[in-house]
Amino acid sequence: MTNLSLNKLQDEAKKIRRAVVEMIYKAQTGHPGGSLSAVEILVALYFETMKESDRFFLSNGHVCPALYAVMAEKGLISKESLSTYSSLGSPLQGHPERTKLKGIENTSGPLGIGLAQAAGYAAIKKDTTVYCMTSDGEHNEGNHWEAVNFAAKYKLNNLIQFVDKNNIQIEGTTDEIMPLGNLKEKYISSNWNVIEIDGHDFNEILTAVGKAKSEKGKSTVIIANTMFGKGMSFMEGNPDWHAKAPNDEEYQKAMEELNK
Numbered sequence: 001m002t003n004l005s006l007n008k009l010q011d012e013a014k015k016i017r018r019a020v021v022e023m024i025y026k027a028q029t030g031h032p033g034g035s036l037s038a039v040e041i042l043v044a045l046y047f048e049t050m051k052e053s054d055r056f057f058l059s060n061g062h063v064c065p066a067l068y069a070v071m072a073e074k075g076l077i078s079k080e081s082l083s084t085y086s087s088l089g090s091p092l093q094g095h096p097e098r099t100k101l102k103g104i105e106n107t108s109g110p111l112g113i114g115l116a117q118a119a120g121y122a123a124i125k126k127d128t129t130v131y132c133m134t135s136d137g138e139h140n141e142g143n144h145w146e147a148v149n150f151a152a153k154y155k156l157n158n159l160i161q162f163v164d165k166n167n168i169q170i171e172g173t174t175d176e177i178m179p180l181g182n183l184k185e186k187y188i189s190s191n192w193n194v195i196e197i198d199g200h201d202f203n204e205i206l207t208a209v210g211k212a213k214s215e216k217g218k219s220t221v222i223i224a225n226t227m228f229g230k231g232m233s234f235m236e237g238n239p240d241w242h243a244k245a246p247n248d249e250e251y252q253k254a255m256e257e258l259n260k
Contacts, residue, residue, distance in 0.1 A: 004047055009202045012047060012073060013039050017231045018258050019069035019082060025251045027086040030094060033241040034063040034135060037166040037199070037226040042070045044205040045131060053128055055121060057106045059114020060135035060164065061095035062243070068092050076103050112141025115161060119151045119219075122159040129213065133162045137169030140178045145190075151219040152191040159219040160212045164199065166228035170242050187221050199224025233257060 004012070016039045024030035038060075045056060047070075058067055065085065072079045077092075084090035091100040095109040106117045118132035138144055151159050163183070167174050174180055187194045193215045197204040205224070212220035229235025232254050246254060 006202055009040075009043060009047065012043050014231075014258060015073060016043060016066060016069045018255070019072065020065045021232070021246065021251065021254045021258070023065045023069070023082050023085040024245050025254075026083060028245045029086050029243075030065055030245060031062040031243050032065075032232070032246070033168060033229040033235055033238070034060060034164065034166065035066040036230045036232060036235065037228050038063050038066050038133065038164045039230065040200045040202060041133065041162050041164065041205060041224055041226075042066050044202055044209070046070045046074050048202075048206055049209050050131065051129075055105050055118075055125070055128055055130050057114050057118035057121070057130065057132040058096060058104075058108055059106075059118075059132055060111060060138060061108025061114070063133075063135075063164070064092075064094070064096045064108075067096065071103060077101070111135065111138035112144040114138075115144055116147035116150070118161070119147045119154075119156060119159055122151070122156045122219075123154050126156075126158055128158060130156075130159050131162065132159070133164060135169070136163055136165045136167065136174050136180060136183070137177070139163075139180055139183070140169075148187070148190050148192065155217050156219045157215050157217055160209065161219065161221045162199075163221060163223045164226055165223055166226045168228040168237070168239050168242065170239075172239050183223060187223075191218060193218040193220040194223065195220065196223045197225065199226035200230060231258060 020035045071077045085092045086094045096104045098107045122130040195208045208222045235241040
């Protein structure tokens with residue numbers, strides 16, 4: 001099913017998690033919770049799924065430490081550059097900027113616009129598979145649903161959206177802030193193909209992508225159920241880690257856990 005073995009993919013995920021924690025610790029700024037929940041999705045896409053002609057749009061741009069770390073592991077940027085994350089003049093800012101870093105398709109920041117950017121590209125480049133990652137929290141944004149309707153109207157079967165459904169957004173859980181209801185049924189009613197998976201299971205991720213690519217006439221959303229802060233016992237499921245850098249003690253604990 002994969003070019004790399006399952007063990008190799010899991011090893012890559014551990015490397016990415018270590019890099020994410022190191023970047024945010026060094027910069028003393030960033031969004032560790034969402035970055036850590038998105039790791040397996042990004043590893044699967046960049047190491048197994050995407051061809052050179054494919055395009056990836058990151059809508060929830062604040063989780064870019066995970067994207068930068070994956071790009072570094074793939075040799076798309078230097079590993080040394082990760083140490084400049086979020087520093088003045090660095091191309092690796094706290095939200096990706098398209099004009100500053102080769103390989104970034106969209107400048108992000110305001111949530112809810114990434115799917116529109118990806119859908120627009122998919123509508124023009126119909127021979128290109130376009131992937132987009134969104135967060136569950138940004139489903140609160142009206143312009144996200146405009147993009148959902150746009151993709152359905154134009155039957156963009158070359159558009160594959162991953163929802164990193166970690167159930168956390170700034171200041172609390174999605175149920176506390178703005179309940180999403182039955183997200184699967186909402187997409188079905190919007191005429192999307194819907195696949196729901198464990199977002200940390202590589203086999204499920206890759207199988208879902210295969211099914212999505214064979215879909216004719218509809219965009220596909222892969223609702224990936226993930227754990228916020230995955231891999232860090234003191235971060236998992238804790239909204240306090242939406243935008244918080246670890247202190248010295250927390251960094252050491254994180255490294256100990258990730259080196260097991």
